[in-house]
Amino acid sequence: MEDSRIIELFFARSEQAIAELSGKYGDVCQRVADNILNNKSDAEECVNDAYLGCWNTIPPAKPNPLLTYVSRVVRNLAIAKYHSNTAVKRNSYYDTALDELEECMPSPSSVEDELGAKELTSALNSFLSTLDMDKRVMFVRRYWYADSISEIAERFHISNNHVSVCLSRMRGELKRYLAKGGYII
Amino acid sequence: MKREEISEAVGNIDDTYIREAANYSVPEARAKKKIRQRWLVAAACALVMICGVAGAAIRKSAVTGSDKTAHKPSFRKEAYTAESMNFKLYELETFDSIGNVLGVSEYENTIYMLDETYDNGLCRLSSADGVTWNEEDIQTDFSSDGANVSLTCADVDEDGQVVVAYEVIDDDGTVKSGNVWSSGSNQSVEMESAEIKRLVCHNGKWYVYDGSSIAVYDENYADENFDIDVTDMVDFCVSESEVTVLDDNGITIYDAETGEKKTNDTTFAETYRDDIERTKDSFGYDTLSCRQVMKYAGDDKLCIALEDNVYVYDVEGRQVKCLFDADGNEYKTAVDTLYGYSVVENGDGVQKIIAVCSMGNEKKAVMLTAGEVDTGTTEEETDEITVYSLYYAECVEMMIDTFSSNNGGVSVKYTWGIDDNSGVSVSDAVSALNTELLAGKGPDVIVMDGLNIRNYEKAGVLLELSDVKAGILEDEPECLTEVMDAYKTDDELYAIPSKVQFTAVVGVADEVSAINDMTSLISYIESADKPNYGNDLNIYEWEELFDIVYPLYASEIIDANGNYDGDALLKFVEEFKSLYDLEMSRATKDEIAAWINENVRCTTPLYNRDYSGQSIALMSLNSVSQAWEFYSIKHDVKVGGSVENTANEDYIYHIWENGGEASYIPTLVFSINAGCENEEAAKAFVSYMFSTDIQKQYYSDSAHLRQGNPVNVKAIKGLNEDMLRLGTPGGVENVGGEQYLFSSYFTSDEDMDEYIGALKTLKSPTFIDAEVEEIIREQMEGCIDGETSADETYSAMDNLLGIYLSE
Numbered sequence A: 001m002e003d004s005r006i007i008e009l010f011f012a013r014s015e016q017a018i019a020e021l022s023g024k025y026g027d028v029c030q031r032v033a034d035n036i037l038n039n040k041s042d043a044e045e046c047v048n049d050a051y052l053g054c055w056n057t058i059p060p061a062k063p064n065p066l067l068t069y070v071s072r073v074v075r076n077l078a079i080a081k082y083h084s085n086t087a088v089k090r091n092s093y094y095d096t097a098l099d100e101l102e103e104c105m106p107s108p109s110s111v112e113d114e115l116g117a118k119e120l121t122s123a124l125n126s127f128l129s130t131l132d133m134d135k136r137v138m139f140v141r142r143y144w145y146a147d148s149i150s151e152i153a154e155r156f157h158i159s160n161n162h163v164s165v166c167l168s169r170m171r172g173e174l175k176r177y178l179a180k181g182g183y184i185i
Numbered sequence B: 001m002k003r004e005e006i007s008e009a010v011g012n013i014d015d016t017y018i019r020e021a022a023n024y025s026v027p028e029a030r031a032k033k034k035i036r037q038r039w040l041v042a043a044a045c046a047l048v049m050i051c052g053v054a055g056a057a058i059r060k061s062a063v064t065g066s067d068k069t070a071h072k073p074s075f076r077k078e079a080y081t082a083e084s085m086n087f088k089l090y091e092l093e094t095f096d097s098i099g100n101v102l103g104v105s106e107y108e109n110t111i112y113m114l115d116e117t118y119d120n121g122l123c124r125l126s127s128a129d130g131v132t133w134n135e136e137d138i139q140t141d142f143s144s145d146g147a148n149v150s151l152t153c154a155d156v157d158e159d160g161q162v163v164v165a166y167e168v169i170d171d172d173g174t175v176k177s178g179n180v181w182s183s184g185s186n187q188s189v190e191m192e193s194a195e196i197k198r199l200v201c202h203n204g205k206w207y208v209y210d211g212s213s214i215a216v217y218d219e220n221y222a223d224e225n226f227d228i229d230v231t232d233m234v235d236f237c238v239s240e241s242e243v244t245v246l247d248d249n250g251i252t253i254y255d256a257e258t259g260e261k262k263t264n265d266t267t268f269a270e271t272y273r274d275d276i277e278r279t280k281d282s283f284g285y286d287t288l289s290c291r292q293v294m295k296y297a298g299d300d301k302l303c304i305a306l307e308d309n310v311y312v313y314d315v316e317g318r319q320v321k322c323l324f325d326a327d328g329n330e331y332k333t334a335v336d337t338l339y340g341y342s343v344v345e346n347g348d349g350v351q352k353i354i355a356v357c358s359m360g361n362e363k364k365a366v367m368l369t370a371g372e373v374d375t376g377t378t379e380e381e382t383d384e385i386t387v388y389s390l391y392y393a394e395c396v397e398m399m400i401d402t403f404s405s406n407n408g409g410v411s412v413k414y415t416w417g418i419d420d421n422s423g424v425s426v427s428d429a430v431s432a433l434n435t436e437l438l439a440g441k442g443p444d445v446i447v448m449d450g451l452n453i454r455n456y457e458k459a460g461v462l463l464e465l466s467d468v469k470a471g472i473l474e475d476e477p478e479c480l481t482e483v484m485d486a487y488k489t490d491d492e493l494y495a496i497p498s499k500v501q502f503t504a505v506v507g508v509a510d511e512v513s514a515i516n517d518m519t520s521l522i523s524y525i526e527s528a529d530k531p532n533y534g535n536d537l538n539i540y541e542w543e544e545l546f547d548i549v550y551p552l553y554a555s556e557i558i559d560a561n562g563n564y565d566g567d568a569l570l571k572f573v574e575e576f577k578s579l580y581d582l583e584m585s586r587a588t589k590d591e592i593a594a595w596i597n598e599n600v601r602c603t604t605p606l607y608n609r610d611y612s613g614q615s616i617a618l619m620s621l622n623s624v625s626q627a628w629e630f631y632s633i634k635h636d637v638k639v640g641g642s643v644e645n646t647a648n649e650d651y652i653y654h655i656w657e658n659g660g661e662a663s664y665i666p667t668l669v670f671s672i673n674a675g676c677e678n679e680e681a682a683k684a685f686v687s688y689m690f691s692t693d694i695q696k697q698y699y700s701d702s703a704h705l706r707q708g709n710p711v712n713v714k715a716i717k718g719l720n721e722d723m724l725r726l727g728t729p730g731g732v733e734n735v736g737g738e739q740y741l742f743s744s745y746f747t748s749d750e751d752m753d754e755y756i757g758a759l760k761t762l763k764s765p766t767f768i769d770a771e772v773e774e775i776i777r778e779q780m781e782g783c784i785d786g787e788t789s790a791d792e793t794y795s796a797m798d799n800l801l802g803i804y805l806s807e
Helices: A003-011 A016-037 A040-057 A066-084 A093-103 A117-129 A133-143 A149-156 A160-180 B003-011 B015-023 B267-271 B273-284 B330-334 B394-406 B426-438 B453-459 B466-475 B518-527 B542-557 B566-585 B589-598 B604-612 B624-635 B679-688 B713-725 B749-760 B770-785 B790-806
Strands: B088-095 B100-107 B110-116 B122-127 B134-138 B148-156 B162-169 B175-182 B187-190 B198-202 B205-209 B213-217 B224-229 B235-238 B242-247 B250-255 B261-265 B294-296 B301-305 B310-314 B320-322 B337-345 B350-359 B362-369 B383-391 B410-418 B445-447 B496-508 B616-621 B651-655 B661-672 B730-735 B738-743
Touching: A003 A016, A003 A066, A016 A040, A016 A066, A016 A093, A016 B624, A016 B713, A016 B730, A040 A066, A040 B730, A066 B003, A066 B015, A093 A133, A093 A160, A093 B003, A117 A133, A117 A160, A117 B003, A133 A149, A133 A160, A133 B015, A149 A160, A160 B148, B088 B330, B100 B337, B100 B350, B110 B148, B110 B337, B122 B162, B148 B198, B162 B198, B198 B235, B205 B235, B213 B242, B235 B294, B242 B267, B242 B294, B250 B267, B267 B273, B294 B337, B301 B337, B301 B350, B383 B394, B383 B426, B383 B679, B394 B410, B394 B679, B410 B426, B410 B679, B426 B453, B426 B770, B445 B679, B453 B661, B466 B496, B466 B679, B496 B542, B518 B566, B518 B616, B542 B566, B542 B616, B542 B770, B566 B770, B566 B790, B604 B624, B604 B730, B604 B738, B616 B624, B624 B651, B624 B738, B624 B749, B661 B679, B713 B749, B770 B790
Parallel strands: B100 B148, B383 B410, B383 B445
Antiparallel strands: B088 B362, B100 B110, B110 B122, B122 B134, B148 B162, B162 B175, B175 B187, B198 B205, B205 B213, B213 B224, B235 B242, B242 B250, B250 B261, B294 B301, B301 B310, B310 B320, B337 B350, B350 B362, B445 B661, B496 B616, B496 B651, B496 B661, B730 B738
16 A cells, blocks of 8 residues: 555544554564664564554644655664663664674764764765665665665675675765765864 | 764664665565566667668667666767867667666676675676676685675776686775786786776786776786776776877876877867866766777777766877767766777777666666667557456556556556546446456456346357366365355356455454344334433435445345346335435434534444443444454543453444344456457456455455455455564554553454454345446435435336336
């Protein structure tokens, strides 16, 4: 079913909207939550909360694209749960992905020089626009969807080693890009 | 920077990229590691790029409006205007299996592209004309010890051997060493510098650029002869006697034997400074591929491919020509990243360039030339079929899309007789279809819903489909054969339904089991207490009631063979009017208006009978989600509670019967035109409509094309498994201040099995002729409004049907 039709169902307050939403994007949502939380039941709870979140926000929201909207809701809920759950061990793909990104943030020379989240988002968007689609998708799958290396390798039909190297080089490029682009003073 | 901030920053990256990453799929051809040999070369492909023999079949690029990424800056006219050579750009080949381009070289009249494959291997593609490419894996041993290796650049030496620069990367991502490996010696040499950005092999020497200098190694490769200090270089190239460097200082020529600086010309850099800057900026566009800018074109000319144009620089005269016009040139518009290229030069100047580049998200070989080229091509042959439905229906379009995306060899075009804007009547649309079919033309596959199938059978315009059905059952043995045979006559089958719906009365078993006709339904309602909420059936629009009730009479009014029964028509008019009037009498107009605005389904009040006082529903079960809804009502679970209420535990859906057998409406019925030219493709399309993949899809309702449950019950199970993988999907019904759970899946196998069992009991098909339905519906409006009596309405219908049937 087309996104617009699912939105219409939400607007008509038809529960079928949830069924359609989960039927179409459920797998994506589940994987995002699972990658971040590394806990099936927590992830399921997040996904269901996300459906409820969509139910409560559409209308008035009329998201386009719907996939991005629901993915964001799931990711936000999962990360909130991740931060609130102090018992969570640092063993999810999300942790590993964050560790990798942390490494490629250039060290600021002073506190004032430090990049804020908004600036980094802007820099990341700009950096992603310079990559070809394969590399861009690989980057986003790793650091937004928190996919594992092997999941990415499977998606791209390439070896784990190749993914690691690609990501490593992209992080290197990002580091240089941030430094050169004046994002770090 | 704090982890939370990094997380937040990444979380807010642009929607476009998130969607792109979600929808991305690796091209099938890449998975198969094959290069598509799409362009079949016409005539002699003696187009040789190095020695310059001409003639190949190539396709001119459709470069206008090409999807360029935002990073490419707009062109600005330079103060210096060089002569344009009026080159054009032609696409030669699209590569599906290429990972990263490491280098583009030439050797003995052949162009070589060295490629890092997606499994981290090395591959060499060679071509004599840029159109037909041969692929060869190059066996290397430098990663055999498990080292994390990243290939950086490559070249072909004077013996045709592949020479590759690679970095060994530590576990933490840092580069441990830079190395060069040659297929000739099958040995690696570790370079002094860990980073290798550019590698050129010439005259037994390796020229290795690490970002700060070009180190030159002799044929022993062990000792460095000399180096040339260059920083922030754009590119360099090597001839027999010279090494030429392009950087911010211009074009500088060094002695190839000693490294001594010979000349420097700043003119080019000054004239094209902006373009040079843009070119340098572009080096990161494809992080892992090479970017070759400068090459020798003959002994005294340099070819310089920048971002906005390609220039030919005369070393002696220091004159510049542009290959393309400054304004709107195809090179600038179409090419995103130029990886490398080969120049064909015949002494009078550059004749053509074969380049490997990225355009949009594809890697391509292109030709740049001012010469005439043969644009004759042979496209891939695909079977083309046309699918027709009487009314336009989005669901048909979506099914075609699904088929097309999974069956690349068949192109499907969708046509229809009537849409909301066409103003075409049913009879005109049917007449047009008939004319075509009888002339041996018309659509290949016909969605027969609404059409009188028997008439088409008699006319001999449909293909016999017993073999198609047998094939379907072989692949999908769990299909409802009874339903698939709805249109079977003797041993012949000309139409196969792919979906099925049925009408049921929902309520307490003891009460609704006795309702087998309209009279008993009306009696039940009359004897029941008036509901607290809504009317008894919770249906307020006569058209909605018509859609549910008319199919119950349709086959009695006109049967499958076209036999008309006027008494059955009169009975329908009277009983439908009675039922509608009864329902309207159970509520005030204000209440009806309020309920319509609430837009709830007819079954919703059953969630809370104490509140609504409603205990019955008449509904079409036209999708699996309707079944989910029924079982949600039956289990009656409040949100937040886990214990089922028992108020609805005796609920059943009693299937409307016809002659003592459970009746059903066959929907999405497929036939094939007997005159179909692509019979196999048409059969493949029809067969695919019964596959589990497509049967478990829920397509949106279309106003004039009824949906239904899958005839392939495996799809019901598959859909449930899909839903269960999501957790516990569903929604909430708000009724009378209480929230009830609506589960979008079967919460128990018993429920699912019961539902599948019910589908298997369907025995008596109802056939609906769209023209008859339209006549009856149009005349019914006056009766509902009270403008005409039931008898008068019947008479009008009877006259019109008489005319229709006589035609």
